[in-house]
Amino acid sequence: MKKAKWSLVLSFVLALSLVLSACGSSSSSDSGKKSGASNKLASKQELKFAITADIPTLDPxxxxxxTSTNAIDMxxxxxxxxxxxxxxxxxxxxxxxxxxxxxxxxxxxxxxxxxxxxxxxxxxxxxxxxxxxxxxxxxxxxxxxxxxxxxxxxxxxxxxxxxxxxxxxxxxxxxxxxxxxxxxxxxxxxxxxxxxxxxxxxxxxxxxxxxxxxxxxxxxDTMLYSGPFVLSDWKKGTGWTYKKNKDYWNAKATKLETVDFKVVKEQGTAINLYKTGSIDEVGLSAEYVDQFKKTNASEMKSALESGTFFLYINQKTNKNLKNLNLRKALNAAIDRDGLVNSILNNGSAGSDYIVPKNFVAGPDGKDFRSADPDGFSAGSASEAKDYWNKAKKELGIKTLKLNFLSQDSSSTQQLNQYVANQIKKNLPGVTVTINAQPWANYLKLNQEFKFDLAFSGWFPDYQDPMTYLDMWTSKNPQNTTGWSNKKFDSLLQSALTGTADQQKRWDNLLAAEKLMMSEYPIVPLYQSGHTWVEKPYVKDLSFPSYGPEIDFARAYITQH
The missing domain is CATH 3.90.76.10 (Dipeptide-binding Protein; Domain 1)
Structure with a gap:
């Protein structure tokens, strides 16, 4: 049932350098209470953004x-x-x-x-x-x-x-x-x-x-509005403008009078618009982070998002990948800190888990990750070699060729090469061929199991660990690993139907993630982050981990 979500995930993967980063982060701009910051409202309450793509639809x-859901939310x-x-x-x-x-x-x-x-x-x-x-x-x-x-x-x-x-x-x-x-x-x-x-x-x-x-x-003008803003102008391919909805029941909480979005496909152009004051916020891809650290450090912000990125391991058509020691070797072979610090450089965090940090709390008020804060690491690079040696003996092989399916966007090229090099470096005898495809063809090849490893990611549909876990059940069409575990399926079915006892349900979800990661059917890589620059006069602009991609319903502009 998540086929539509799958296409959305792929668009996210292709858009790692979007001006507005997908799904947002769990952060908001400060409220102007720092020493020297003005709390007085500017006479002109206008917020200006750049974004790489137009609104696809406003129909729920x-x-x-x-982009569509954010416009509908607002x-x-x-x-x-x-x-x-x-x-x-x-x-x-x-x-x-x-x-x-x-x-x-x-x-x-x-x-x-x-x-x-x-x-x-x-x-x-x-x-x-x-x-x-x-x-x-x-x-x-x-x-x-x-x-x-x-x-x-x-x-x-x-x-x-x-x-x-x-x-x-x-x-x-x-x-x-x-x-x-x-x-x-x-x-x-x-x-x-x-x-x-x-x-x-x-x-x-x-x-x-x-x-x-x-x-x-x-x-x-072919729809009606009931939220904090109305869409006053929408020029397809160019941009759109929101105006405050004075008839919204909570209009007193909305301070912005106008919010403008300009479609700008090149990030370099968006960066220049920010520098000249034509827009008030811009997300930074890796190559701009260090630049702004030197020139605009006080305007930089960074936070984790709720997206998790990983490698599918296809054990359905590649029988060698049914071997647990080989899957452990692949998990241990990749230096995630190097990936997030050197390649992504955008606030992302290396991960050995499925459910992200700071996403949802359980009945005890604690974050889901508090039970296993560091996740389920398979070990170091040296341990990866040990697992690989065991796997070779068990499988009767000396070398292994892997087809690594990924997307052909500029934002994934360095990541693809990094992952491939890590595996080849730490697992001698393994060769990795990168198969970078346009996302539509990527989807087709993934669903047809025509890969050995495949890079992907997932963002939440609802605020619960289940949204990250149920895609790995035996019959879920998104589970293109070939991995199946009846106990895992049973734990999730119990969590789905046993909603009356919330603590037991939570314990089942924790147990399900732990069970899955004991068998390493995927290679978790990182939890996505978002680094951006924002003008100091912008206050209470929020990038939540769940909900609107970017929440400006209560943002405001101070005198500057």
Missing amino acids: NLATDT TQSGLTRMHNNKFEWDLAKGEPKVSADKKTYTFTLRDQKWSDGKPVTAQDFVYGWHRQNDPNAKPAYNFLFASVGIKNAAKIQNQDDSLYGKYDQLGVKALDDKTLQVTLDQPAPPFFYSILSQPQFFPVREDVVKKNGSKYATSA
Whole structure:
């Protein structure tokens, strides 16, 4: 069900040097409280950005990329909204009424108008959710409904089920204009409220969709708005402009009057725009980090993101890779510190784990990584040689040729070469041939298991460890390793259905990651980072680890 996500991942991998880094970081600009910093608002509240690509779509049914979802997040509202990695009540007035079995949630809506003056109603939510589960509407990312356990969603999305396409059987109902009832198949998972902040769960006006037909959400004037901003201008291929939505229920929290995005494909051009003051923020790829450390160090910021990058190990068609010692050798052969410090140089951190740091806390309030903070290292380069020697004896081989599938973007070339050289250097007798492909062909070859090693990455669909772990279950189409473990599958199934006991569920997720990494079906490489420069007069600009890619809903400009 994550096929759409897969194409999104590949676009991320291809865009490691995007002006706005994918999925954001868990950081925000300071609030101006440092000595000498002005807290007085500038008379002109305008924020200016550069970005490498236009908005692909503003239709929540079609959005699978961060540029689209970010635009929707800033111009629309759901029951909740993410801010600084925590959910806040948005169009829901507050805590819903929860049934005794914890399967039915009844939300009361705030008074909020669409940009044409008509009220947002519970029926708008029902229509939006139904549309996401109507196969004729071609929803691209509706598996989130099944992931969170909305009643009948999994069956409605399953072509082999008798309920397929019967979206009117989805667990959502408008009791009146201001009351929305949501029913689940089992007690809600801990990420229930946060996932409701995703565009797939936003209200949609049926009359506007039908009036505009195939042109719906393809321009600024073929859709309506209910969020902190409205899209006032959208020049395809050139840029777009947001204006403050004065009718937003929490408009007092929005200080910016205008936010401009300019499409700039070359980072060198964007860097020059920043230097001349034409834009206020720019992400830095590796080659610019050291330059700005010398010239603009006080404006530099860096933080970890929630993306994890790794190598698939294909043991389905390469039988040698079924050998555990060989997989351990590959894991131990790569110096991750050298990779993140010398090649990436952007705030990324070497990783030996699947679930990233600082992403989500458990029932005890501790980060998922606190149980195994350093992950599951297979060892040093010398231990890699030991594993390789054991593998050669067990397999009866002296040499090994590996086909390393990756993307052909300029941002991955150095990484590809580094990884290949590390393996050849530390595993004598192993040769690695890099097969760099355009992302569409990469996807095809990956899904067809036409590789030995393949570079990839993953960003979260929802705020829970499950979003990183379930792709490695035996039948998941994203698990192109050939690895399968029944105990692992069982632990994740228990975590999926056993939502009533949150501590037991958390323990199952911890155990699943530990079990998987004891068998090393992949080679974790790094947790992505984001390094950028930002003008000192920009305050409270946020790059959260979950939610909007870049959150400027409460940013502001001080006098300068």
